[in-house]
Amino acid sequence: MAFPSDIEIAQINEHENMKNIEEIAQSVGLDSSDIEPYGHYKAKISASGIKKATEQDNGKLILVTSINPTPAGEGKSTVAIGLADSLRAIGKKSILALREPSLGPVMGMKGGATGGGYAQVVPMEDINLHFTGDMHALTSATNTLAALIDNHLHQGNELKIDPRRIIWKRALDINDRALRNITIGLGGPANSIPREDHFDITVASELMAVLCLSQDIDDLKERISNILIAFTYDKKPIFVRDLHVEGAITMLLKDALKPNLVQTLENTPAIVHGGPFANIAHGCNSILATKLAMKLGDYTITEAGFGADLGGEKFMDIVTPKLDHAPNLIVVVATIRALKYNGGQKLADLQDENLNALNLGFKNLKRHVKNMRYYHIPVVVAINKFETDTDNEIKLLQSLCDELGVEVSVADIHHKGSKGGINLAKMVVRTADKESTYNRLYEDAQPTVEKIDTIASEVYGANNVEYSAKATRQLQSLKDNAWDDLPICIAKTQYSLSDDPKKLGSPRDFTLHVKEIVPKLGAGFIVVLTGNVLTMPGLPKKPAALNMDVDNDGRISGLF
Structure with a gap:
């Protein structure tokens, strides 16, 4: 019997297990006057709710990031959601802070941002479509x-x-x-x-x-x-x-500024708010959502988009200084299939065992772990298990992590929900108690070129940065207008540490090509566009929209 689709799981559980949003609010100390319901299962958290929460102490903050993904995605949101559920299952007061989905990936190829299998935030149809507007x-x-x-x-x-x-x-x-x-x-x-x-x-x-x-x-x-x-x-x-x-x-934007409260399939509270892409923006949910979650829970699980070279770096260098609270722990999500892809195995063959490709592709995970350790925050690895993973592959990956000196846990969350993440949750609790001293990659006062060079060399592994004539003129404009004392937000492909999606693994001695530099003075950072990254993507030849439908009762099908 085939494993049910995400929407089938969500629809069954939504009818059987979802709690009224007021009950979810009460579980984190908010009452009916602190929320503005949008139906029975989603709500905005009002100004009074935000003010009430500020009186509480901060809990621990867990950042979930990942290796470079395959074009199909690797379930980082699924792990983040499942980890929050698993922490609740072992008696910890956990809460999620996640990004909102965009219709682009929903209707395209990647899918939404509500997790998958038995680790989802719900109502998934609403969240993936119009949500609260x-x-x-x-x-x-x-x-x-x-x-x-x-x-x-x-x-x-x-x-x-x-x-x-x-x-x-x-x-x-x-x-x-x-x-x-x-x-x-x-x-x-x-x-x-x-x-x-x-x-x-x-x-x-x-x-x-x-x-x-x-x-x-x-x-x-x-x-x-x-x-x-x-x-x-x-x-x-x-x-x-x-x-x-x-x-x-x-x-x-007055209502959009208010964070959204929903729940997981296992009724863990989830604040889902803001949705910048990590390959062309900074890739993290709102500051308000993360700060609020840290006040309402003992463990806040938040996620940075795409790989640690994108969302992870931007969380640490752009978001953390504004949070005034560094993560207590960084979880790097890896999948065996993505590591095999980075080791040269073809996308169509990733279900086949290939220990050589896994061994070669491990250098991608090794690089991301090294990069996250630069911030002097404890790092652990979560192996997001897929049905096609073999025992030999899992054992090899665990042994490679042991050699690297990083703690690792297999998470079978997609198929088993919180039960599949108990060991991961225990490892997270144990490791998050370790002492850490946040160390930033660069200082805002450094020259813009120096900050770009630092990210390119230290995070990506580039040995040179090449600027287009347009970018060179824009660098001078930054200096002339005194706009060069801002953090850097690099826009590049998510599929490689370089700006070339075909350079897999952990490429070295390459050139990062900067084609445009745009000051985002309201956001408070400089966007650096590299390679062929686009700020308006296109749909694939066969978009996911081809499989979607809704019947006369309003029941949606084909939404993953």
Whole structure:
């Protein structure tokens, strides 16, 4: 008998085991006045709930990251969710802080961000689709700002904005390659100024990063006012505050700023809020969600997107300083199939035993463990078990981890839920009690080139960084405008430590190619675009949307 699909498991358990969201809130010390329900099973946490939580002490923070994945994904969210459930199963008060899914991966190939098998956050259909409307609010706010910029041009352009130097892009929360480069304002004077424009996917927009890094409404408004949107004809910067619309844009995001409360299949509380991609943004859920979770639970499990070279590094160097609380432990998720892929085995053959490929691919895990240890935080490895993993492969991977001197545990969470992660949970509790002293990779005051070089060499293994002519001009602009004392957010492929998705394993002596540098002054970091990474992805030849349907009773099928 075939193992049921994620949505089949979720739908059965949603009917049988889900608790009313007020009961979930009560389990973490919040009452009905502290939440704003969206139906029976999801809610926003109100300002009063956030204020109440600040009176509590912080619990321990566990960061879940991973090795470089295969194109199919490796279940990092599944491990994070299962670990939280397993901690509850051994009597610990755990809580999740996770990112929200984007419709791009949901309708495309990768899938959503609600876990899988018997380790899921629910209601998975709602969370993976419209949820509480945060993505719509961010999309609307981004496009409202774009409309206000174009209206300013149309109404006389008092600020002397150069239409060729508008850097603010529109957004849509779906992969749509046709909107990457477009022309707007056609049709004569009544339809504004013709110009080139672009779309980002919503989760790569600056407003997404701003929302995730804001502490409250005032902070959100201040960050929005500082967003760089364009340059004048004489190359002077123009900010949102120059249009005097920061209040209006903040207003559109006032509800989206409130964290969302849901639960796992095993009723573990989960705060799901914010969803920046890690390959083109900073890849972590909101500061508010993580801080709130640390106040409401003894163990907060949070996840950084994609591999430790992307989300993991960005969590440690961009998010941690703003949290004022470093992780007590870093869990690096590895799968045998991803390590074999990194060792040269073809994607179509990953179900076949291949000890040689596993041994070769282990250098990818070794590199990520080394990188995370740089921060002077304890590191453990979780092997996310798949049905095709053989006993020989598991034994080999465990022995390789032993040789590396890193604790390791097999997690059979997808098939067994919390029961499959008991040993992992015990290892996490034991290791999270160890002393640690957070050590950052670089300091913001260092020159931008020096910070990029540090990430490229220390994390990726590059021996050279090559800048395009455009990037070189942008570096000078950072200096001229005194914008170079900000952390670095590198956008690159998730499939390799390099900027070339075909360079698997742990490549050395390669060049990192920087094609563009964009100051995100509202978010408070510099985005460095490398290789062929795109801020508006495209859909695959056979998108997951082809398998999705809904019947007359509203029952969804084909959603993973």
